[in-house]
Amino acid sequence: MSVSWTPVALTPDLPPGGAVPVRAPWGELVVWRSATGRLSCFPERCPHRGMRLSHGFVRGEMISCIYHGWRYDTAGQCRKIPAHPDLEPPAAIRVHSYPVAEAGGLIWIAKTLPESAPPETGAEPLRSLVIASPASAVTEAAGVVPGVPGPVSLPDLAAPLILALQDMGEETAVHALITPADSAARIAASRALEAFRRAVEAEEIAA
Amino acid sequence: MILYDYVLSADCYAVRLLAALTGQRLETRAVDFYPGAAEKGAAFRAINPAGTLPVLVDGEVTLAEPAAILMYLATGTSFAAEGASAQEWLARSRHFAAALGGARQHDMLEVPGDIDALRAEGSLWLRILEAALFEAGEEGCGFLLGDTPTIADIAIFPHVALAPDGGVELGAWPRIRLWMRRLRALPGFIEMPGIHRLHDLKPEPGPDYGGAAA
Numbered sequence: 358m359s360v361s362w363t364p365v366a367l368t369p370d371l372p373p374g375g376a377v378p379v380r381a382p383w384g385e386l387v388v389w390r391s392a393t394g395r396l397s398c399f400p401e402r403c404p405h406r407g408m409r410l411s412h413g414f415v416r417g418e419m420i421s422c423i424y425h426g427w428r429y430d431t432a433g434q435c436r437k438i439p440a441h442p443d444l445e446p447p448a449a450i451r452v453h454s455y456p457v458a459e460a461g462g463l464i465w466i467a468k469t470l471p472e473s474a475p476p477e478t479g480a481e482p483l484r485s486l487v488i489a490s491p492a493s494a495v496t497e498a499a500g501v502v503p504g505v506p507g508p509v510s511l512p513d514l515a516a517p518l519i520l521a522l523q524d525m526g527e528e529t530a531v532h533a534l535i536t537p538a539d540s541a542a543r544i545a546a547s548r549a550l551e552a553f554r555r556a557v558e559a560e561e562i563a564a
Numbered sequence: 565m566i567l568y569d570y571v572l573s574a575d576c577y578a579v580r581l582l583a584a585l586t587g588q589r590l591e592t593r594a595v596d597f598y599p600g601a602a603e604k605g606a607a608f609r610a611i612n613p614a615g616t617l618p619v620l621v622d623g624e625v626t627l628a629e630p631a632a633i634l635m636y637l638a639t640g641t642s643f644a645a646e647g648a649s650a651q652e653w654l655a656r657s658r659h660f661a662a663a664l665g666g667a668r669q670h671d672m673l674e675v676p677g678d679i680d681a682l683r684a685e686g687s688l689w690l691r692i693l694e695a696a697l698f699e700a701g702e703e704g705c706g707f708l709l710g711d712t713p714t715i716a717d718i719a720i721f722p723h724v725a726l727a728p729d730g731g732v733e734l735g736a737w738p739r740i741r742l743w744m745r746r747l748r749a750l751p752g753f754i755e756m757p758g759i760h761r762l763h764d765l766k767p768e769p770g771p772d773y774g775g776a777a778a
Contacts, residue, residue, distance in 0.1 A: 370738035374764055375745070378735035411735070414764040423760065484698050486691075487736040530736065540702040547698050551691075 361504055362458065362465040362475040364521040364532050367482035371396075371464060376420060378411035380525045383468050387411040388457060391418045397431045398455040398466045410452075461506065462534050463521055478506045480519040480534035484547055488531060488554045492524040495531065498557045506534070511549040518546055565590050568611065568619040570597035572672075574665055574722035575630040576618040577756040582634055582718045584754040586641040598673045631657060634715040645714035653708055653716035660689050660723035667730025679731070686732050690740065693720065697739035706746050713747060721747050725759045 365379045365388060376389035378401055385401035387410040395418065401409050408424035415421075419428045419436060426439040433454035435446040456467045461478030488495055492503045501507035503524040508517035516536055523530035531554075535546050567583075569576045569592040583590045595617055596602040604615045612619045612628045619626065620633045627633045631654040638644040663685035669675035670682060700708060708716040725744055727734060734741060747753070748762050755761050 366738065370742070372742075375741075377738070377741065378733070380735070414762065416764050416768065421763070423763075485736075485738055486694070528736075543702050544699050547695060547702075551695060 361471055362467050363504055364463045364475075364506070364523050365466050365530075366464045367485055367532050367534070368459055368462055368464055369482050370485060374415045376411050376413060376415055378409065379466065381466060381468070382524065386455065386466065387413075387420070388464060388466065389415055389420050391415060391431055393418065395431050396457045396459060396464060397433070398457040399429065399433055399452045403427055404450070404452060463506070463532055476506060478519050478521070478534050480536050483518065483533040483535045483543060484550070485530060485532045486550060486554060487525070488529045488557050489527070490529060490557050490560075491527060492522055492529045494560065495522055495529045495557055498553070498560065499531075503529075506532075511546075511553055514546055514549050515542070518550070566621040567592045568595050568603075568608070568617060568621070569593060570595055570603075570617050572757060573597065573617055574668075574726050575661060577722045577759070578630060578718050579618050579620065579633050579637065580756070581722070581754055582637050582643060582715065585713075585718075585750055585752045586637065586643060587752065588637060630661075631655075631715075631719060634719055638715045642712055643714050643718065645709050645716055649709055650714065650716050654719050656689065656692070657719035657723065660686070660693075660720055663689055664723045664727045664730055664732060667732060668726055669730075671730050683730065683732050686727060686730065690724065690727070690732070690734075690737055693724065694737050694739050697743050701739065706743070713750065717743075717747060722756075722759065729758055 363381060366377060371377055371390050373390050373392050373394050376387055379386040379388050386398055387401050388396065388398045390396050399410060401411060403410050403422040405427050406424055408422050410420060410422060412423045413421050419430050421428045427435055428437040429452055430436050433452040435450035438444055438446055456470045458465045458475050460475040462480060462482040465475040496502050499509045499520055501509060501520050501522060503522040506519050506521040509520045510517040519534040521532040533550055535543060567579055567590045580590060595608060597617060602608055603617050609615055614628055616628060618630065618633060619628045627636055663682050666677050667679060667682040667686055670677040670679050696708060705711050707713045724740060749765060753761060
């Protein structure tokens with residue numbers, strides 16, 4: 358599974374200058390977007406003192422750790438250590454950079470670069486939410502598997518939503534997309550998603 | 565105006581934040597909430613018999629309910645909000661305080677509580693907030709009651725921003741994250757321990773940073 362893409366967010370939810378924590382099957386990560394829109398994906402912990410990089414901030418094309426300001430470029434190379442302003446950080450001070458891509462209204466990450474690009478969805482981002490149930494339970498209810506966006510019909514909605522599941526262990530993130538619709542239809546879809554979540558979670562409690 | 569204050573209190577911070585955002589001056593009087601529990605002592609109960617913080621004193625006016633203090637400070641400013649929707653969020657802020665604030669006090673200040681139940685209740689309120697912010701966004705609004713921030717946002721924000729202190733992480737709440745970013749970007753925004761400013765909006769510290777005064 359590690360050679361395939363994992364959807365981690367809808368594109369509008371990570372604008373330029375943003376950094377979000379991501380739970381990947383192989384560990385905790387940070388995904389951030391530079392001022393010019395470039396996406397990067399690193400391990401969550403700053404190698405200096407282990408602070409979460411998602412608590413940091415993006416300045417231009419670099420992310421800064423909130424703790425001591427160590428600054429990494431989009432490839433993961435440390436470019437600045439504020440406590441030593443005259444030091445050019447050596448090449449050995451760097452963080453691992455994972456493949457990250459944007460397609461179909463979704464942001465995707467992978468542990469190693471997959472052979473093919475992530476899939477298109479032909480739909481527009483709606484919203485992401487987390488279901489407090491394992492992916493197997495969501496798959497059973499929705500009929501789609503993690504990492505492969507697919508149409509799911511929910512009660513009271515005229516058209517199916519496109520759901521992309523992200524396996525997070527005991528929880529599952531659902532990234533929902535919708536064919537172009539007005540705000541009333543999008544709000545109705547959001548409420549249907551909330552009801553879907555309650556139904557899946559209730560089943561989980563009963564099981 | 566005098567604010568009886570505890571620096572780590574989310575509700576006290578909401579008052580300081582609103583005062584800063586609306587350009588009002590507060591004279592803060594620190595109360596030894598932890599570990600001294602001075603708010604429960606006889607001296608403080610002469611000011612607020614309920615023994616709670618924050619307390620705002622302005623001449624003859626004494627207010628000790630967070631929502632009422634926010635309403636008082638917001639009067640005549642763009643942060644004022646009236647009507648049922650405003651009341652709904654001000655009342656909900658007490659649920660956020662009880663659940664997310666309760667989890668935080670349990671984890672940080674040794675206050676007893678059912679931590680799993682507090683976190684679960686907190687997550688429920690975060691779900692309600694996340695859905696509401698989505699729907700507001702669909703109507704073109706970046707804040708709970710419209711396209712500008714009001715006391716509804718200020719009443720809720722501190723409890724949400726400090727949720728990680730109580731073991732409730734905020735990674736999975738994209739609309740909440742973006743809403744908090746908008747609030748932290750407001751002119752006049754102030755920090756508290758655990759809620760920092762947006763460093764990316766500030767000028768880069770220069771080479772004489774920290775040494776210029778020496």
